[in-house]
Amino acid sequence: MSDALSIIAGYLVSWTFFEAALMTLALTLLAMLFGMLLGIIFALIQESRIKTLRGVVLIYLWLFRGTPVLLQIIFVFNVLPVFGIVLSGFVSGVIALSLNQGAYMTEIFRSGLQAVGKQQRIAGSALGMKQSQVMRFVVLPQALRIVVPPTGNQFMGMLKESALVSVIAVQELLLVADQTASANFRYLEALSTAAIYYLALTTIFMVIQTYIERWLAPRKHGAKVSWTQRLLRMTAQPRSSQ
Amino acid sequence: MKDEINSALSFREEASTIDVVPGKSLLSVKHVSKAFDDQWVLDNVSLDVEVGKTQVILGPSGSGKSTLLRCMNLLEPIDAGAIWFSGQEISAQLDRAHLVRRELSMVFQHFELFPHLNALENIMLAPTRIKGMSRVEAREKAMVLLEKVRIADKASLYPDQLSGGQQQRVAIARALAMEPKVMLFDEPTSALDPEMVKEVLDVMTSLSEAGMTSVVVTHEMAFAREAAQRVVFMEQGRIVEDVDKDAFFSGNVGERAQLFMSNML
Ligand SMILES: Nc1ncnc2c1ncn2[C@@H]1O[C@H](COP(=O)(O)OP(=O)(O)O)[C@@H](O)[C@H]1O
Numbered sequence: 027m028s029d030a031l032s033i034i035a036g037y038l039v040s041w042t043f044f045e046a047a048l049m050t051l052a053l054t055l056l057a058m059l060f061g062m063l064l065g066i067i068f069a070l071i072q073e074s075r076i077k078t079l080r081g082v083v084l085i086y087l088w089l090f091r092g093t094p095v096l097l098q099i100i101f102v103f104n105v106l107p108v109f110g111i112v113l114s115g116f117v118s119g120v121i122a123l124s125l126n127q128g129a130y131m132t133e134i135f136r137s138g139l140q141a142v143g144k145q146q147r148i149a150g151s152a153l154g155m156k157q158s159q160v161m162r163f164v165v166l167p168q169a170l171r172i173v174v175p176p177t178g179n180q181f182m183g184m185l186k187e188s189a190l191v192s193v194i195a196v197q198e199l200l201l202v203a204d205q206t207a208s209a210n211f212r213y214l215e216a217l218s219t220a221a222i223y224y225l226a227l228t229t230i231f232m233v234i235q236t237y238i239e240r241w242l243a244p245r246k247h248g249a250k251v252s253w254t255q256r257l258l259r260m261t262a263q264p265r266s267s268q
Numbered sequence: 269m270k271d272e273i274n275s276a277l278s279f280r281e282e283a284s285t286i287d288v289v290p291g292k293s294l295l296s297v298k299h300v301s302k303a304f305d306d307q308w309v310l311d312n313v314s315l316d317v318e319v320g321k322t323q324v325i326l327g328p329s330g331s332g333k334s335t336l337l338r339c340m341n342l343l344e345p346i347d348a349g350a351i352w353f354s355g356q357e358i359s360a361q362l363d364r365a366h367l368v369r370r371e372l373s374m375v376f377q378h379f380e381l382f383p384h385l386n387a388l389e390n391i392m393l394a395p396t397r398i399k400g401m402s403r404v405e406a407r408e409k410a411m412v413l414l415e416k417v418r419i420a421d422k423a424s425l426y427p428d429q430l431s432g433g434q435q436q437r438v439a440i441a442r443a444l445a446m447e448p449k450v451m452l453f454d455e456p457t458s459a460l461d462p463e464m465v466k467e468v469l470d471v472m473t474s475l476s477e478a479g480m481t482s483v484v485v486t487h488e489m490a491f492a493r494e495a496a497q498r499v500v501f502m503e504q505g506r507i508v509e510d511v512d513k514d515a516f517f518s519g520n521v522g523e524r525a526q527l528f529m530s531n532m533l
């Protein structure tokens with residue numbers, strides 16, 4: 027057993043696993059960044075009065091929420107080259123995960139925008155704000171508070187979901203752990219190391235989320251959500267995995 | 269932003285040459301009609317609001333009072349007629365509606381304070397963000413307004429930490445912060461517990477006494493008696509009575525208004 031522990035300790039500080047963890051982190055952060063950008067743009071489009079664009083967004087949501095994310099990843103990696111677009115596994119992974127995440131973030135941002143009532147917008151207009159100013163000073167600040175908790179959940183979901191890009195040979199945590207284990211059949215050690223890295227990352231995300239929530243509501247002292255609740259949230263299924 | 273401020277200022281300058289004339293109508297509703305889904309909600313409504321006067325609008329629920337107020341500051345488009353303010357036909361320049369609304373502030377039945385800002389920030393938001401006033405100046409003015417509505421000690425509290433009456437007084441201060449020429453009140457005390465009605469009406473009464481031009485939709489007869497100069501009675505989208513306060517309360521009105529009054533008491 028002490029044998030296993032020392033091997034795990036060795037893996038934990040090894041460059042191979044550290045690099046793999048960085049890869050997982052990079053996939054997560056990039057996919058979430060682009061996913062959130064897509065989400066906010068598409069949510070604003072859905073709130074707008076431009077019918078054709080709304081239709082396009084609807085089709086996008088339908089496609090990316092209605093098919094497995096694994097299919098989307100393999101599709102981007104294997105089908106785009108047929109049209110002459112050859113992308114690395116990493117880029118393909120980021121694109122597929124971002125597009126998938128964008129669909130979920132659109133829903134999250136849209137419910138945030140809709141949670142700010144019509145009367146609040148009218149109150150902003152009545153003060154002499156233009157539509158864009160009502161959006162900026164009245165709606166978005168309120169919507170932001172509403173979307174932080176579900177967005178935090180998506181971050182943690184994405185961290186775990188990023189393991190799926192192992193199927194297109196991106197050297198992230200799960201694939202590296204698997205490769206390491208299949209070389210010496212020490213599955214316990216390799217997979218435990220990956221698990222520890224995942225747990226460390228999700229815990230960091232959870233703490234950051236807590237601070238953002240507190241920062242957005244400075245007057246409310248003490249966390250409204252207990253650490254137990256946060257842990258449960260972390261272990262919940264991400265909304266986008268099938 | 270710069271252009272916007274300039275045009276807002278020039279709007280005020282153009283306006284100021286006209287609105288100083290006493291007894292002159294500052295805000296006029298001329299033969300306005302408005303329909304929602306094929307239903308006429310305002311039917312050929314005409315109304316003049318004079319400088320420095322307080323005009324109370326009475327009428328049963330659903331008679332179109334809120335719609336009339338929202339048409340006045342161009343929050344609702346009208347289907348026929350015109351709205352004139354400070355000698356300009358504002359209903360014909362909808363691209364400038366946001367500038368007009370800086371001159372016609374509104375107070376709502378449900379306060380509509382911004383929940384993410386405290387009382388002081390609620391008041392400072394529009395002056396700093398859309399008028400370009402410095403934060404220091406805006407804060408000073410906001411504090412003066414909070415004194416005026418007698419709630420300065422609550423400046424740093426958030427809306428959900430204030431009672432309904434306190435929220436409504438902050439909302440009045442927020443509306444005043446834009447230094448409007450007209451205040452529009454839409455049933456400002458209807459959502460309040462009875463014991464809070466007076467503190468809000470007192471603020472409104474002192475505003476009226478100070479000469480703020482006001483249009484007040486209310487069911488508070490005592491306020492109408494005390495603060496109004498003119499009283500309008502609406503029913504089914506029409507103005508049925510538009511008379512001096514004294515005439516109204518001496519019973520010098522038609523049968524519909526009398527019936528309404530007797531139901532109110
Ligand atoms: N946005 C709207 N859409 C459709 N009908 C409306 C709308 N606003 C008001 N109405 C209708 O217009 C009529 C007048 O409403 P309102 O102006 O709110 O009356 P009041 O303020 O006198 O109670 C009512 O019949 C109401 O149902």
Ligand SMILES: [Mg+2]
Pocket residue numbers: 333334335454455
């Ligand atoms: Mg009403």
